[in-house]
Amino acid sequence: MEFTNKRTMLITASLLLVLAISQGIYSVLYSTEISFSRQVAWGxxxxxxxxxxxxxxxxxxxxxxxxxxxxxxxxxAVLNIVQVSIGLTLFSTFGKVAGTVEGAQPLIGGVVSLSFMIYYAAKLLLGLAALVFGLSFIAKGGKAIGGLTALAGGVAMLANGILITFGRDGFLPSAVAGASGMIATLLLAICLISLYRKQD
Incomplete structure (x- = not known):
């Protein structure tokens, strides 16, 4: 099987769709405090x-x-691999150290802050991608989906840019950046699938 431009485009869109859906499910499970394996979910x-x-x-x-x-x-995606890897390997390790060694509590806070900084940067890039492909689809006549995708991308870039600049303790809740990034990812996937269908 040859991985043509069209095929890789469709696979990329499908992977983004899987990520958007899985992150939505994760958010629901987390907010409703339903028990699940973070190792499996993040893995x-x-x-x-x-x-x-x-x-x-x-x-x-x-x-x-x-x-x-x-x-x-x-x-x-590269940044997200790093961010997820930090969560899977360092959260529990530094959490145990912070719980047993006096004065080590700032360690886990630093690791969490690093993880979120990478998370925001990754979401900002996905917002940029949504903006680029949304505008591209508008130019090809897909004003509704293209416009929504570009708008969601711009919002995700702004929200995550604010959190990168001012930090998690700034005036914008971290959940806003995560939600805007997830919506931008979902619309980006739909936009890419629509662009795929418009290709010869």
Whole structure:
């Protein structure tokens, strides 16, 4: 099977759709305090992000246009792999140290802050990708989906940019950045699928 530009585009869109849905499910489970395995949930996300790096990177070099959008998707996936890896490996380790060693509590706070900084940067890049592909789809006649995707991308960029600049203790709740990024990712996936269908 040859991985043509169209095929890698569809696979990338499908992976983004899986991520948006899985993050939505994770958010619901977390907010309703339903017990679940974070190892499995984050591990599966890391697996999808790893595949996303490969396919978005391939689309970036195959594409005749919108390379900025593909680059943003690929590098957001790289950042997300790092962020998820920190959560899976360092949260529990530093949490145990902070719980047993006096004066070590700031350690876990620093690790969590690092993780969120990477998270916001990744969401900002996905917002950029949504903006790029949304505008691209508007130019091809898809004003409704393209406009919504571009708008969601702009909001995600603004929200996550604010949190990167002012931190989690600033005036914008962290959940706003996460939700805007998730919506932008979902619309980005739909927009890419729509662009795929418009190709010859």
């Amino acid at each position: 599966l996300e890391a697996l999808v992000f790893t595949l996303l790096v490969a396919f978005a990177g391939t689309s970036m070099v195959q594409a005749k246009n919108a390379q900025l959008g593909w680059s943003a998707i690929a590098f957001s």
